[in-house]
Amino acid sequence: MPATHSKVELPTKSDYWLEQMILDMIHSFDGLTARKVLTSKYTYIAIALAVAVKFGSSYLLKKKKKNLPAHNKPRSSNTSKDSTLKKFWSLVKIGLFNPNGAGNSSAMKYKTDPANGREIWIMVGLASLVIFQTYIVNRNNSVSGDLMASLVARDSATCIYRLLQITGILILQSLVNPSVTSLIETLALRMRKNLTMDIHDRYYTDMVYYKILNLDKRVGAPDQRITQDVEVFCKQFSELFMDLLNPIVEVLLYTYELTRLIGSGGPLSIISYVVIAFGVLGMVTPNFTKMSSEVQNKEGKFRSIHNRCKNNAELVAFYAGEETERLKIEKQFEELTSYSDYVINKNFLFGVVNDYFTKYSPHAVTSVIVGIPVFFGRLRPLPKDKLMGQLRYLISVVAFEFFALGKIIELFRKILKLSGMTQRVHLLYQVMDELKHGNSDNVNFKLKSAKAGGSGGEILESDEIKFDNVIIRTPDNITLARNLSFNVGKNQHIVITGPNGAGKSSLFRILGSLWPLHSGIVYKPQAKGSNAQGLHKEIFYLPQKPYNVIGSLRSQIIYPDTQLKDGWKDSNLKELLDDFSIGYLAGRHSDGFDGKQDWDTLSRGEQQKLAMVRLFYHKPKYAILDECTSCISADSEQELYGRCAKNGITCITISHRPALEKYHTQRLVFNGMGGWKWEAIKEWTEESSSYEVKGEDNTFRDDKEEEAVEATKE
Numbered sequence: 040m041p042a043t044h045s046k047v048e049l050p051t052k053s054d055y056w057l058e059q060m061i062l063d064m065i066h067s068f069d070g071l072t073a074r075k076v077l078t079s080k081y082t083y084i085a086i087a088l089a090v091a092v093k094f095g096s097s098y099l100l101k102k103k104k105k106n107l108p109a110h111n112k113p114r115s116s117n118t119s120k121d122s123t124l125k126k127f128w129s130l131v132k133i134g135l136f137n138p139n140g141a142g143n144s145s146a147m148k149y150k151t152d153p154a155n156g157r158e159i160w161i162m163v164g165l166a167s168l169v170i171f172q173t174y175i176v177n178r179n180n181s182v183s184g185d186l187m188a189s190l191v192a193r194d195s196a197t198c199i200y201r202l203l204q205i206t207g208i209l210i211l212q213s214l215v216n217p218s219v220t221s222l223i224e225t226l227a228l229r230m231r232k233n234l235t236m237d238i239h240d241r242y243y244t245d246m247v248y249y250k251i252l253n254l255d256k257r258v259g260a261p262d263q264r265i266t267q268d269v270e271v272f273c274k275q276f277s278e279l280f281m282d283l284l285n286p287i288v289e290v291l292l293y294t295y296e297l298t299r300l301i302g303s304g305g306p307l308s309i310i311s312y313v314v315i316a317f318g319v320l321g322m323v324t325p326n327f328t329k330m331s332s333e334v335q336n337k338e339g340k341f342r343s344i345h346n347r348c349k350n351n352a353e354l355v356a357f358y359a360g361e362e363t364e365r366l367k368i369e370k371q372f373e374e375l376t377s378y379s380d381y382v383i384n385k386n387f388l389f390g391v392v393n394d395y396f397t398k399y400s401p402h403a404v405t406s407v408i409v410g411i412p413v414f415f416g417r418l419r420p421l422p423k424d425k426l427m428g429q430l431r432y433l434i435s436v437v438a439f440e441f442f443a444l445g446k447i448i449e450l451f452r453k454i455l456k457l458s459g460m461t462q463r464v465h466l467l468y469q470v471m472d473e474l475k476h477g478n479s480d481n482v483n484f485k486l487k488s489a490k491a492g493g494s495g496g497e498i499l500e501s502d503e504i505k506f507d508n509v510i511i512r513t514p515d516n517i518t519l520a521r522n523l524s525f526n527v528g529k530n531q532h533i534v535i536t537g538p539n540g541a542g543k544s545s546l547f548r549i550l551g552s553l554w555p556l557h558s559g560i561v562y563k564p565q566a567k568g569s570n571a572q573g574l575h576k577e578i579f580y581l582p583q584k585p586y587n588v589i590g591s592l593r594s595q596i597i598y599p600d601t602q603l604k605d606g607w608k609d610s611n612l613k614e615l616l617d618d619f620s621i622g623y624l625a626g627r628h629s630d631g632f633d634g635k636q637d638w639d640t641l642s643r644g645e646q647q648k649l650a651m652v653r654l655f656y657h658k659p660k661y662a663i664l665d666e667c668t669s670c671i672s673a674d675s676e677q678e679l680y681g682r683c684a685k686n687g688i689t690c691i692t693i694s695h696r697p698a699l700e701k702y703h704t705q706r707l708v709f710n711g712m713g714g715w716k717w718e719a720i721k722e723w724t725e726e727s728s729s730y731e732v733k734g735e736d737n738t739f740r741d742d743k744e745e746e747a748v749e750a751t752k753e
């Protein structure tokens with residue numbers, strides 16, 4: 040995968056050819072070389088080339104953009120009205136100051152970390168080291184110049200003294216450079232910790248993790264943003280801090296030194312050159328922000344489609360669907376590579392101009408800047424040995440001045456790159472906040488009619504589950520049921536049936552507050568407080584495909600709790616396992632209930648029984664049994680319903696199987712057209728299992744149809 044832009048190559052610090060040329064100039068001292076440099080046709084060719092490249096490349100870039108397929112054109116990722124700087128600052132504040140006390144609620148109790156809040160001190164330490172580092176590098180160059188002068192003068196005592204000085208400086212340098220690197224890495228890590236913990240605090244509350252994937256969909260792969268983008272953002276920020284400070288200190292120091300050595304003309308020429316180069320580069324610089332963001336998006340999609348195949352490997356293998364999977368994966372890969380091609384082309388044109396201005400042209404400019412004072416300025420009267428020492432130092436000062444100004448140019452592009460990451464991480468924050476406060480106006484999450492909190496209806500506390508005039512609507516705004524009203528009293532077991540996609544499971548997405556309630560009132564136990572969301576306490580949900588957690592057998596059973604309830608022991612868990620004939624699971628591991636394995640490898644029937652054990656461990660008031668007995672025998676089913684009755688658990692079963700009706704007293708039938716009926720079960724008959732709804736069916740699958748019919752009625 041290519042980088043989103045080529046690396047800027049700056050003039051190197053060891054341009055020996057240049058030193059050689061200067062030495063030749065001094066040696067001949069006839070002014071010929073100087074005139075050559077100043078009147079060289081190559082200088083004019085270079086200027087002509089730069090102008091041609093500038094106009095040619097911008098023409099080509101425009102043309103290329105026009106011809107680019109729609110999917111390859113970078114899209115704006117700036118969805119918020121805030122400026123990038125504001126977004127950047129909001130992230131940096133969290134990364135550096137942890138203002139929300141992120142991680143306070145987490146199991147790690149990050150806030151108690153004694154190192155917390157040290158980020159500012161790391162930055163202060165880094166700043167001091169960078170200033171010191173610049174000083175010793177300059178000192179090294181200066182002493183090297185003196186060493187050269189003493190060599191030319193054949194002064195052995197001074198020569199040894201300078202060598203000792205250089206040795207001391209080098210030891211200091213070898214201490215300072217790794218310290219700077221280590222502080223940069225520490226700063227990036229600490230920022231990452233703060234940001235990640237802060238994101239976790241927001242992501243894992245109010246079901247934001249569910250809503251971001253199912254209701255909003257603007258953040259394609261939130262996992263990628265949390266695990267990868269945050270890391271890159273922090274790394275880029277801490278490097279940027281260094282990259283910003285370092286050239287500023289260097290420019291100040293070397294401008295001062297240059298002025299001292301050859302007058303203000305030296306630094307002025309370099310600065311003028313850099314400003315012109317910066318302007319020309321600005322004109323041909325592609326939008327790295329968008330490109331970097333788009334490449335990350337496409338990388339994320341490519342990775343997630345591979346993940347999908349990995350997670351469903353067994354099913355794909357049963358269907359021998361590898362060819363189809365491969366086609367889909369390669370289509371995604373093709374999108375990624377064709378966009379990367381586009382990025383490479385953009386980088387090429389930029390690289391040509393960039394290399395000329397930052398790598399090659401400075402050589403000529405350096406010769407001019409160093410040559411003029413030798414022939415016409417302050418250096419002219421110096422004897423050869425002194426001149427040699429001064430030139431050695433002067434060349435390094437000019438090179439470092441270029442180097443520092445070049446770093447400032449590069450900084451501009453690094454900022455653009457960082458702003459791409461800022462957009463990506465900030466979008467995650469923005470969507471999380473909007474979902475938390477229910478004010479997302481995203482097309483996939485139409486809540487404009489809903490009140491704050493993501494709800495247009497009300498969820499109220501009651502001993503019983505009751506739906507009163509509720510509309511069930513999907514996140515795509517398809518109405519699944521209208522004016523739904525029924526109540527499930529204690530021990531009034533109900534079965535819910537209807538065609539596929541009719542909205543049976545969606546009823547419980549509303550009950551568990553996974554989906555917003557658009558209108559009507561839902562009554563349920565534990566409607567308020569920390570357990571209001573989800574179906575895991577007084578109401579417990581058992582799906583057809585059980586959810587297995589990573590961890591021990593004990594953690595499987597007690598999930599979502601993390602500790603055994605008071606008065607419970609492993610022996611009680613064993614009894615429950617035995618009741619469902621899976622007690623052998625506890626004996627499979629030498630660690631017993633602490634034994635860990637990949638629980639997804641259990642057979643589906645074993646997993647369903649384990650989920651039932653979980654139900655009886657929690658003993659809720661209501662059990663939502665969503666086709667959760669599809670893989671177990673009729674006897675086990677009987678055991679389940681018998682035990683529920685014995686434990687006072689009221690069952691709400693979603694099932695297509697008539698055989699289960701005998702365990703229930705009421706039936707709720709959806710017709711898949713928005714209609715429903717509520718009836719008592721006496722005895723199951725062909726007729727009673729029909730999905731037909733008697734009478735006028737005036738419910739509709741979407742608002743448009745609904746409005747159209749209401750208009751017709753009027």
Ligand SMILES: Nc1ncnc2c1ncn2[C@@H]1O[C@H](COP(=O)(O)OP(=O)(O)OP(=O)(O)O)[C@@H](O)[C@H]1O
Binds near residue numbers: 538
């Ligand atoms: N996150 C979602 N976003 C948009 N639509 C969804 C989402 N989840 C479910 N739906 C849609 O809601 C409709 C009802 O789904 P639901 O799972 O309630 O069906 P069901 O009656 O339980 O079906 P089945 O008997 O097949 O399990 C389906 O058309 C489904 O595509």
